[in-house]
Amino acid sequence: MATGSNYLIETVDLCKRYGDRAAVDNLNLQVEHGIVYGLLGPNGAGKTTTILMLLGLTEPTSGKAMVNGYDPSRNPLQVKSMVGYLPDNVGFYDEMTGEENLFYTAALNRIAQDEAQRRIKQALKRVGLPDAGHRKVGEYSRGMRQRLGIADVLVKDPKFIIMDEPTLGIDPEGIQELLALIKDLAKEDGRTILISSHLLHQIQQVCDKVGILVQGKLIASGTIDELEQQLVSQEHLELELKAVPGDEKLGDICAAIDGVSKITWNNDMLLLECSRDIREALVKELIAKGYCPTHLSLRGVSLDSIYLRYFHKEEKYYGQSS
């Protein structure tokens, strides 16, 4: 076991090619202990392939992955015994009951019978299926299967959980419950969780850090604030401004501020394109000139717009749309 690594997951130039197509392209991903990491990306970005390589279920073409100091392709059992994996659209044996399915998982993990019994009861209670354990999985709804999937992961009692598109196909209420559970698993139990999703706004409330994966490349990684800063520093910004009185002279004042490149009126709102963050200077100037700003907002710096923007940029870069 390699010691001295701060990261639970670390990949170095991880690549996976299918023929000519690179599903994962020189990925350098780092996930610290004890955080919730959101791996975001559009469909087909290589999220599931990355996860399968982390579990040792797919061999990397080149590069390597380390999970808690183990190489999944060399020591798959060590990795698999400490990682709980919830596949996207998780499946169970329909003709067996929920409990029987979980007992099978427990047996594969060589958990003793009475210990398994205890853990299964606890896990089912925790995911909100305390009474459904004796029913056949064939009768379960989509949401119940997803819950059973989480119970299946919990039976293993893993220190690290990977969830692939956990919110897919669940109703909004179910999603909120699921996110609360994820939060609980991370904060109460101190587990590290990696969530892959293409729906940013659903998981941003539980993620400590996010990475954006497009076309197999990690194009940004960090906390949400860090991502914002990255975006703010490298892109030109658009400011929305409303002020009283909203007369023509407002535009002239704004145009005079250093860094503003273009001004457009949009009804009573002023759109300023600028090369740096001028909000502070702008407000000071306006107040000095007797104007009162009523609305000032940095357009395009919510996470969604970051996300969209990154994708957009990548699409332009590759000259194709996904």
Added chain:
Amino acid sequence: MDKAANWQDIKIDFSRVVEANKGLATVVKKEVGDHLSGKRFSILALLVFVTCLGALYIAASTIRTSAGQGELDFVFLLLFTTSGASMPFSFLSFISLLGPLIGLTLGFDAINGERDRRTLSRILSQPIYRDALINGKFIAGVIVIAIIIFGLGFLVAGLGLLITGIPPTLDELFRLIAYLTLSVIYISFWLALSILFSILFRQTSTSALAGVALWLFLAVFFTLLAGMVADGIYPVQDTSDADQVLANTRTEQLISRVSPAYLYSEAVSTIMNPEVRAMGPVLLEQAYGTLKGALSFGQSLLLIWPHVIGLIAAMLICFGLAYISFMRQEIRA
């Protein structure tokens, strides 16, 4: 001496063997349970059970006439080999016809079924090696086949004992056990083949159909094809000499033996008929002067030994191919 010393140095590290097969026992247990409680298995078992009882009934009702004509030797084996006029099937031919179906049914959705249910990645993310799943499924299938075949064989033997009242000799008992074991191996070949199809084809219906198609081909059409090919190479007319006829027959037999179905039926009819002394054409001059009599069990077994090895090889090749393709296959669809 050195070699002997080295030999003693070799110790099998059992903890490593256990380590390498983690989860295998769990998979086997679960799969056997699945098979035995599944509806599909019940239907199949019922079908085989009823037909075999039918075969026994026919055998029991015609055995008096057929046994009475010759000597009273091997009456017990006649229970399995006799067919009546109303139903031209014996226990032997029923098993050789329906046996492959058992194997195909047990294995055709082994891997693509797991894929369909989306359980494959969940199971393989548990701390077991990938081959534990396919090994477990194969072993479980063989266990279930053995349960069916031996259960059925001894059931028919027991009922036959009640009906005829003639106990089997030790020789006959050995022959029965050899026959049942051979049947298990043969059906396991079909199991391995259907597992291979379940890996190669993503749709369960495709793999089932491919299995049934191959079964029909080998069971029905292959011998016809062998005859046609042999006739093509060594055409036989009324005027043909003995060499030509012999070559034709030998070629046909050689080609037929490529099919495990033919290999099996040849082997079981030899082991269950002590009077069979040679397979293939026997010339009059070879038969001239031979004494009439039955072979002992050991001699019969010697006669079919190549067949046994051939069937085991066919089974292992199929399973080996399945194993390799499964280990190389991507987990995600």
